[in-house]
Amino acid sequence: MSENKAGAPAPSLFPEVQAEKLFRSLIDAVGDYAIFMLDTSGRVATWNTGAQRIKGYAPDEIMGQHFSRFYPQAAIDRRWPEHELEVARRVGRFEDEGWRVRKDGTTFWANVIITALRDEHGVLQGYGKITRDLTDRRRYEESLRESEERFRLLVESVKDYAIFMLGPDGRVLSWNAGAERIKGYAPAEIIGRHFSTFYPPEMVAIDWPEHELRVARAEGRYEEEAWRLRKDGTRFWANVVITAVHDRTGALQGYAKITRDLTQRKQIEALEDAGRKMDEFIAMLAHELRNPLAPIRNAVQVMRMFRLGDAKLEWCRDVIDRQVDHMGRLVDDLLDVNRITSGKILVVKTRIELSTVIDRALESSMPLVNEHQHRLEIDMPDEPVRLEADLTRLSQVFLNLVNNAAKYTPNGGVIRLTAKVENGEAVVRVRDNGLGIAPELLPKIFDLFVQGSRSLDRAAGGLGIGLSLVREIVRLHGGTISAVSAGAGQGSEFTVRLPLARVDPAEASKPSSGMRTTGAQRRILVVDDNRDAATSMALLLGAFGHEVHTVHDGASAIEQARTLRPDVVLLDIGLPGMDGYDVAARLRELDGLRDTVLIGITGYGQEDDRRRSRDAGFDHHLVKPVEIGILNDLLSTVVGRAA
Numbered sequence: 001m002s003e004n005k006a007g008a009p010a011p012s013l014f015p016e017v018q019a020e021k022l023f024r025s026l027i028d029a030v031g032d033y034a035i036f037m038l039d040t041s042g043r044v045a046t047w048n049t050g051a052q053r054i055k056g057y058a059p060d061e062i063m064g065q066h067f068s069r070f071y072p073q074a075a076i077d078r079r080w081p082e083h084e085l086e087v088a089r090r091v092g093r094f095e096d097e098g099w100r101v102r103k104d105g106t107t108f109w110a111n112v113i114i115t116a117l118r119d120e121h122g123v124l125q126g127y128g129k130i131t132r133d134l135t136d137r138r139r140y141e142e143s144l145r146e147s148e149e150r151f152r153l154l155v156e157s158v159k160d161y162a163i164f165m166l167g168p169d170g171r172v173l174s175w176n177a178g179a180e181r182i183k184g185y186a187p188a189e190i191i192g193r194h195f196s197t198f199y200p201p202e203m204v205a206i207d208w209p210e211h212e213l214r215v216a217r218a219e220g221r222y223e224e225e226a227w228r229l230r231k232d233g234t235r236f237w238a239n240v241v242i243t244a245v246h247d248r249t250g251a252l253q254g255y256a257k258i259t260r261d262l263t264q265r266k267q268i269e270a271l272e273d274a275g276r277k278m279d280e281f282i283a284m285l286a287h288e289l290r291n292p293l294a295p296i297r298n299a300v301q302v303m304r305m306f307r308l309g310d311a312k313l314e315w316c317r318d319v320i321d322r323q324v325d326h327m328g329r330l331v332d333d334l335l336d337v338n339r340i341t342s343g344k345i346l347v348v349k350t351r352i353e354l355s356t357v358i359d360r361a362l363e364s365s366m367p368l369v370n371e372h373q374h375r376l377e378i379d380m381p382d383e384p385v386r387l388e389a390d391l392t393r394l395s396q397v398f399l400n401l402v403n404n405a406a407k408y409t410p411n412g413g414v415i416r417l418t419a420k421v422e423n424g425e426a427v428v429r430v431r432d433n434g435l436g437i438a439p440e441l442l443p444k445i446f447d448l449f450v451q452g453s454r455s456l457d458r459a460a461g462g463l464g465i466g467l468s469l470v471r472e473i474v475r476l477h478g479g480t481i482s483a484v485s486a487g488a489g490q491g492s493e494f495t496v497r498l499p500l501a502r503v504d505p506a507e508a509s510k511p512s513s514g515m516r517t518t519g520a521q522r523r524i525l526v527v528d529d530n531r532d533a534a535t536s537m538a539l540l541l542g543a544f545g546h547e548v549h550t551v552h553d554g555a556s557a558i559e560q561a562r563t564l565r566p567d568v569v570l571l572d573i574g575l576p577g578m579d580g581y582d583v584a585a586r587l588r589e590l591d592g593l594r595d596t597v598l599i600g601i602t603g604y605g606q607e608d609d610r611r612r613s614r615d616a617g618f619d620h621h622l623v624k625p626v627e628i629g630i631l632n633d634l635l636s637t638v639v640g641r642a643a
Contacts, residue, residue, distance in 0.1 A: 029472050034131040042067050042085055042126055049098070054133050056103030070100045070106065088114040088127055097134065099250055099382030107249065109138035142248055162259035165245075167433075168252050170195050170213055184263050195257065198228045201236065216242040216255055225262065237266035289331050289603070297324050297625035298536035321552040322619045324625065343471075346607065347390035347476045351501055354385035354426050356420060361398035368406045369415065378404075379418040383428050386501040393473045394498075397481075400466040401430040401494050408492075409434025424477075428499055436483035445483050448472040473499070522635055525564060526550045527557040527583070528572040528601065534626075537570065540628065546635070554578030565592050567638050573613070574604040581616040585641065588617040597638050601626060 027035050027048050034051035043066050047059040049427040055062075055070060061070070068081040075081070077097070081154060087333040088094040093115050100110040111132040117125045162179035163174060166365040171194050183190075183198060190197070196209040198514045203209070203226070216222040221243050239260040300321045358380065369376050387394070398417075405415045409432045419428045420626040437445060446467045474481045476498045485492040524541055529535040529552050549564060551557050554575050561569060568586065573580030584598050602609065613621040620634055 013521060017187050030130070034129075036129055038067055038085075038114075038127040038129055040126055042081065042127075044180070045126060047604050051131070054102075054131060055100075055382040061103070067378055070131075071564070072099055072101055075099075079554045083375070084112070084114055085127065087208050089124060100131070108133050108135040110134065121332065129298040139248060142246065146245070160260070164257055165241075166195055166213075166257055168254055170209065170255075179259070181226075182230075182236070183260060189231070196260075201226050201230055203227075212240075212242055213255065217252065218242045220244050228562075236261050237263045268476045289327065291326055291497075293327055293331075294601070294624040294626065295530065295532040295536040296320065298533070298540045300324065301628050302536065302539050305540075335630075345393075345472050345476060347393050347473065349388045349390055349477075352387055352389055352391050353620065354387055354498075355380055355429070357387070357389065357391060358397040358398060358417070358419065358428070360391065361402060364395075364399050364407065365402040368403055371415070372406050372409070372411050373412075374406055374409060374413045374415050375380045377414065379416070381420055385419065387419060387477075387498055388428060388501045389477055389498070390473075394477065396495060397470045397473050398428065398430070400470050404466060404494075405432035405434065405492075410431070421500070422497075422499060426498045428498075429493055429497045433491040434446060436490040437483065437492050438488050442485060446481070520545060521545050522567045522638055523547045524549070524570060524635075525561055525566040526553075526556065526570045527552070527580075528570075529553060530572070533560060533572070537626075544632070545557070554580075554583040554586075555582050558590070561587055561593060561596070562590055566596055566637060568597045568599060570599050570601055571618075573600050573604070581612065584617045585612075599631075599634060 030048055030050045032046075034054045035048045036051050038047040039045050042352055043064055044062050046056070047062060051062075054057060066077050066081075068630050071081055084094045084096065084518070093113070095111075095113045097109065100112075101108045111134050112131045115128040117128055119125055138576055153175070153216045159178045159181050160177060161176075162182045163176045164179050165174040175185070175191055179190075180186060194209075196204050199209050212222045221241070222359060223239075223241045225237065225239050227235045228240070229235060239262050243256045247253055275633045322404055335363075362376075362378075366376075402415065402417065411417065412434050414432045415464070417428065418424065418431075421427070435576055444494050471481055474496055479497050481494060481496050483492060483494050524546050526537050526548060528533050528537070528550070531552060534550040534552060538550050541548045549560060549566070551560050554577060556570065559568070571580045571583060573585065578586075584600070587590050587593050587596065587598065597620070599620045600613045600616075600621060601622055601624060602613075603624050610621045622630065
């Protein structure tokens with residue numbers, strides 16, 4: 001509101017009631033935009049002249065009808081109208097372009113903006129919806145794209161580019177001279193065959209050709225550089241562009257595919273591409289390795305709860321438990337390769353004491369130290385040494401260093417860990433009297449995949465990842481690490497220097513908040529297509545006194561949850577058909593399940609995977625094999641339903 005020179009509010013041009021009527025008249029008179037309101041359930045509450053012109057309905061024909069009437073059946077089937085309202089309700093606004101349906105059944109290309117309308121208390125009152133008819137622009141763009149595709153198809157004489165068409169199912173429909181020269185097939189040999197013929201077996205095995213078509217279908221275009229196969233079986237490095245071709249109604253007609261032979265340029269880029277493929281492989285491999293570990297770990301825990309009564313069986317159980325732990329560490333190391341090479345290692349710092357970090361590390365390393373009959377000497381300062389650090393990650397540093405000392409020192413050796421404060425830094429040294437480090441290896445001991453003393457029996461084990469990970473974690477904490485050794489057989493010493501936490505006398509430790517209930521029975525639904533994993537988890541949880549039910553697919557999970565109303569759902573994300581993300585979203589929509597705790601169980605544990613779980617409605621994300629202690633901690637916080 002403007003003010004006059006005296007500071008008083010300027011008088012309004014119109015009285016408030018008159019201004020409101022003028023504003024409504026303005027909206028009603030707009031003919032180029034459909035402007036109307038929806039109630040909170042999505043039903044039409046107002047209708048202007050533009051809405052009648054664009055969509056074809058008179059006010060008395062559409063008022064009170066659900067706005068999904070304006071959407072194609074395919075959009076209704078995938079619940080797109082509900083999705084639009086959900087986004088607008090959550091973030092305040094939704095904008096999209098897509099096909100919409102008029103009263104007479106014809107379609108038009110629309111720009112749609114939906115705005116959530118709330119009162120002064122923030123309570124949702126409905127939605128404002130503005131629609132523009134952009135059909136002419138859309139058709140022009142489609143015509144231009146079709147013209148471009150026809151032009152490409154006419155260039156049959158081009159020999160430096162393979163230019164051809166694929167049908168919607170991926171089968172070759174046309175073939176130019178460049179395609180024949182680059183790939184080696186005559187038209188009669190290749191037309192009608194699926195384009196996966198051009199892909200190496202390892203890419204076909206992971207369904208990569210279909211992945212490319214899915215991306216092109218969803219985004220209009222797909223481009224990559226990768227190995228492809230010629231007719232004679234040799235490989236060439238190709239730049240590939242796949243463009244989805246649609247008719248004017250938006251129906252998919254096929255794909256235009258352009259391939260260039262870039263083999264000569266590949267030499268410089270080979271290492272980068274290998275790194276990218278390694279990342280994808282490691283993530284997939286880690287997932288596949290974690291799946292069988294989960295039921296094994298559960299079975300061991302069940303065996304531990306029921307005494308076996310036979311020393312040999314007890315020994316077998318302990319062997320399985322140790323080896324599962326070992327395999328779990330190897331999987332974590334594989335994932336850390338990806339994090340090191342992509343710079344995605346994250347640390348979450350809190351104020352902690354160095355002694356807590358060392359205790360955590362030694363708790364995990366002592367079984368290996370004892371196995372090799374080493375003497376571990378520890379010298380810690382009497383006064384607390386406070387750090388700003390990630391407890392889990394920093395413990396990993398000293399676990400690696402002590403484990404390395406144990407592995408590379410002959411049985412009965414001595415490992416000494418000392419900590420002190422020097423020049424305003426926490427300094428931790430781990431020294432052993434083991435195999436030592438050769439002079440030529442010392443400068444690159446922290447490089448990825450570097451290991452010393454690689455005998456054929458690989459008694460020391462490991463992947464050559466630990467020290468690279470250690471250096472990266474220390475760097476992220478603002479510290480440094482160094483190694484010294486007098487040579488082979490002379491032992492070695494690793495020194496970690498870390499900045500101390502800033503002194504804050506006013507800071508006091510805060511007691512943990514929140515009520516924990518222990519020992520209470522929970523009603524739990526376990527959903528996993530791996531029947532061994534589901535059954536073993538049910539046995540384990542049942543042994544703790546919980547009421548457990550199991551199902552093995554998404555549809556059964558939804559049906560069972562609707563009637564069972566569980567306190568907790570342990571939901572495998574990698575379900576066939578309807579995956580765990582879809583199941584979680586559906587469960588969140590069911591009455592009576594809004595307070596049910598959804599715990600995602602998966603072999604994928606990277607930050608993107610955890611973010612996707614949160615977005616899908618999961619409360620927690622656990623990585624296989626699940627630690628029973630962590631799971632019990634989560635279950636103890638769940639409020640059970642009254643019987």
